[in-house]
Amino acid sequence: MAAPSRSSQTAKNIAIALLALWSIISLIVIVVWATSPDLKSSAQCRAELQDVTEKMEGAKVVWSKNKVALEEKVLDARQEQDRQKMQILLLQDRLNATNASLNGCRQENDALTMNISALQDDIEQLRQTEANLTAQLRLQEDHIEALEQNITQAFHKTESCNSRENAAQSAMQAAQAEKRGCESNQQYLQKQLQKCKTVPVEAPKEAQQPQDPSCSTHPSSASPLAGIPALTLLVCSALHLTTCEYQHAHVTHAPFNQSTSVSDQDSHDSDLSGFQPGSIRHVSKALRNLQHIFDIFMSVLIL
Numbered sequence: 001m002a003a004p005s006r007s008s009q010t011a012k013n014i015a016i017a018l019l020a021l022w023s024i025i026s027l028i029v030i031v032v033w034a035t036s037p038d039l040k041s042s043a044q045c046r047a048e049l050q051d052v053t054e055k056m057e058g059a060k061v062v063w064s065k066n067k068v069a070l071e072e073k074v075l076d077a078r079q080e081q082d083r084q085k086m087q088i089l090l091l092q093d094r095l096n097a098t099n100a101s102l103n104g105c106r107q108e109n110d111a112l113t114m115n116i117s118a119l120q121d122d123i124e125q126l127r128q129t130e131a132n133l134t135a136q137l138r139l140q141e142d143h144i145e146a147l148e149q150n151i152t153q154a155f156h157k158t159e160s161c162n163s164r165e166n167a168a169q170s171a172m173q174a175a176q177a178e179k180r181g182c183e184s185n186q187q188y189l190q191k192q193l194q195k196c197k198t199v200p201v202e203a204p205k206e207a208q209q210p211q212d213p214s215c216s217t218h219p220s221s222a223s224p225l226a227g228i229p230a231l232t233l234l235v236c237s238a239l240h241l242t243t244c245e246y247q248h249a250h251v252t253h254a255p256f257n258q259s260t261s262v263s264d265q266d267s268h269d270s271d272l273s274g275f276q277p278g279s280i281r282h283v284s285k286a287l288r289n290l291q292h293i294f295d296i297f298m299s300v301l302i303l
Contacts, residue, residue: 013067017063017067021056021059021060021063024059025052025056028052032048
């Protein structure tokens with residue numbers, strides 16, 4: 001297809017060139033005939049014709065050279081056009097590849113955007129989780145502080161209870177010591193009573209002796225001995241009442257057990273705080289009663 005089109009193009013160019021040459025020659029002849037004022041000779045015409053022919057031959061040569069140069073330029077231009085077409089095709093291929101790569105990059109960018117959005121959501125969730133954990137940690141710390149405070153208070157209460165228990169035990173030991181003192185006094189009084197009981201036994205022996213007027217004139221001298229049994233009964237009753245009061249105070253105000261709870265310990269602490277002076281008051285009262293009875297007994301003996 002390219003060879004016939006090139007030959008037809010060449011034929012057209014040649015025909016155009018011939019027409020152009022014929023037009024130039026005709027124009028030259030017309031100009032020559034128009035400018036010549038008179039008819040020239042045949043020799044001059046031949047010379048001019050030869051000159052014109054030479055010029056025409058020269059023009060043909062120049063035209064041929066120009067034609068060849070133009071054909072070469074056209075060929076070069078076609079080759080350049082083909083090369084540019086190839087480059088255009090290559091550029092189109094590259095452009096298509098670039099477009100495909102761009103589409104891939106866009107898709108990847110969309111995927112990355114979605115991943116970034118998901119990561120931002122995860123970060124927001126992690127922040128919320130961190131805030132929740134921080135709040136829970138603060139609550140746990142507050143709870144731990146409250147528990148530590150409760151433990152400290154329980155420890156102080158335990159120490160207070162131990163101190164009160166030790167004080168109660170010390171008071172109980174003191175009360176027991178006073179009880180032993182009272183028992184020793186009671187034994188002493190019982191011995192004194194036993195001694196007093198032996199006096200009525202010796203009295204009948206003295207009664208067997210002859211009575212003189214001095215004995216009849218002093219009937220009040222035997223009155224102290226006659227009141228000894230009543231006094232003995234009174235002393236025994238006072239000792240029995242004192243012992244019962246002390247046992248009652250000791251039982252009702254006994255120290256608490258260590259296995260009780262903190263609230264029970266507080267209540268027992270209040271009981272123990274009332275036990276110590278109460279038991280001491282009972283013991284003191286009993287001692288005063290015994291002292292009073294002993295004074296009465298001694299005064300009776302003296303009389």
